[in-house]
Amino acid sequence: MTIDNIIKIRNVSFTYPDAKEPAINNVTFDIERGSWTSIIGHNGSGKSTIIRLINGLLDAGENANSKIEVDGIRLTQKTVWDIRNRVGVVFQNPDNQFVGATVADDVAFGLENRGVSRLEMMKIVPKAIAAVGMSEYADSEPGSLSGGQKQRVAIAGIIAIKPKIIILDEATSMLDPDGRSQVLQIVQQMKDKYGLTVIAITHDIDETALADQVLVMNDGQIVTQGKPESVFKKTKLLNELGLTVPFFQQVKKDLQSNAINIPNTINSEKELINYLCQLNSKK
Numbered sequence: 120m121t122i123d124n125i126i127k128i129r130n131v132s133f134t135y136p137d138a139k140e141p142a143i144n145n146v147t148f149d150i151e152r153g154s155w156t157s158i159i160g161h162n163g164s165g166k167s168t169i170i171r172l173i174n175g176l177l178d179a180g181e182n183a184n185s186k187i188e189v190d191g192i193r194l195t196q197k198t199v200w201d202i203r204n205r206v207g208v209v210f211q212n213p214d215n216q217f218v219g220a221t222v223a224d225d226v227a228f229g230l231e232n233r234g235v236s237r238l239e240m241m242k243i244v245p246k247a248i249a250a251v252g253m254s255e256y257a258d259s260e261p262g263s264l265s266g267g268q269k270q271r272v273a274i275a276g277i278i279a280i281k282p283k284i285i286i287l288d289e290a291t292s293m294l295d296p297d298g299r300s301q302v303l304q305i306v307q308q309m310k311d312k313y314g315l316t317v318i319a320i321t322h323d324i325d326e327t328a329l330a331d332q333v334l335v336m337n338d339g340q341i342v343t344q345g346k347p348e349s350v351f352k353k354t355k356l357l358n359e360l361g362l363t364v365p366f367f368q369q370v371k372k373d374l375q376s377n378a379i380n381i382p383n384t385i386n387s388e389k390e391l392i393n394y395l396c397q398l399n400s401k402k
């Protein structure tokens with residue numbers, strides 16, 4: 120079976136005006152339709168820049184060797200709006216994403232911009248707000264909501280546009296643990312319900328457990344990529360890049376280096392706990 124890649128990035132580079140070094144340096148990768156990809160990397164490694172290139176907020180210029188393709192459409196100045204309808208981005212700061220006076224107005228904003236009729240909007244908006252569990256706040260002022268609720272409203276605004284890809288650029292990093300898990304849960308639900316493709320830039324290493332694929336960036340390049348379990352085995356590389364590995368991976372490694380054999384099939388905290396309990400009961 121051939122793999123259906125919704126995003127194809129080929130040999131893409133980008134240098135900010137006046138910058139000496141490229142922020143993105145000859146990057147190539149694919150993202151499979153319907154998958155969840157986590158992007159990790161230290162500050163300034165190029166994570167946000169690659170996202171801005173994908174939805175055309177930044178322009179890598181056109182040349183024969185490089186391309187950005189989203190949902191089968193090559194990104195050019197002509198197709199940028201077409202592509203933006205397919206890609207919704209939730210940013211880090213919940214307070215910077217509101218334009219409407221009420222939650223409902225805010226969610227309607229993107230539709231209004233796209234010339235959707237009032238009648239259509241009245242159908243779409245309440246559904247999108249319900250999907251993120253915010254119906255009782257439809258008439259509230261966005262400013263009165265918690266950080267997690269604000270991010271859920273931002274997600275509703277994106278869902279209303281019916282995108283194919285949702286990108287979270289550290290969208291949970293300013294939230295408390297409850298807000299964070301609620302937002303991630305909503306995104307997971309939206310992914311399952313609408314077959315969305317998710318790209319999540321994160322500093323929260325445990326969040327990468329949700330991913331099918333992890334991309335690790337450093338100095339504008341992808342230094343390694345793969346399934347979370349294979350990426351997090353590379354503890355030496357990750358440590359060199361100043362990145363932590365998930366807690367259970369670290370425990371597993373420490374046990375292994377103390378001659379306690381943990382099978383490589385153990386790939387989550389829960390599996391590790393179960394395995395250790397079994398070991399203990401066999402003694």
Ligand SMILES: Nc1ncnc2c1ncn2[C@@H]1O[C@H](COP(=O)(O)OP(=O)(O)OP(=O)(O)O)[C@@H](O)[C@H]1O
Nearest residue numbers: 135136138142160161162163164165166167168169
């Ligand atoms: N608007 C800008 N103008 C000039 N240089 C920029 C601009 N935005 C980012 N850069 C530079 O480009 C490089 C990549 O930045 P980018 O914001 O993509 O990193 P990041 O991985 O998202 O970092 P963080 O984890 O801090 O969000 C950095 O060297 C940064 O200083």
Ligand SMILES: [Mg+2]
Nearest residue numbers: 166167168288
């Ligand atoms: Mg960033």
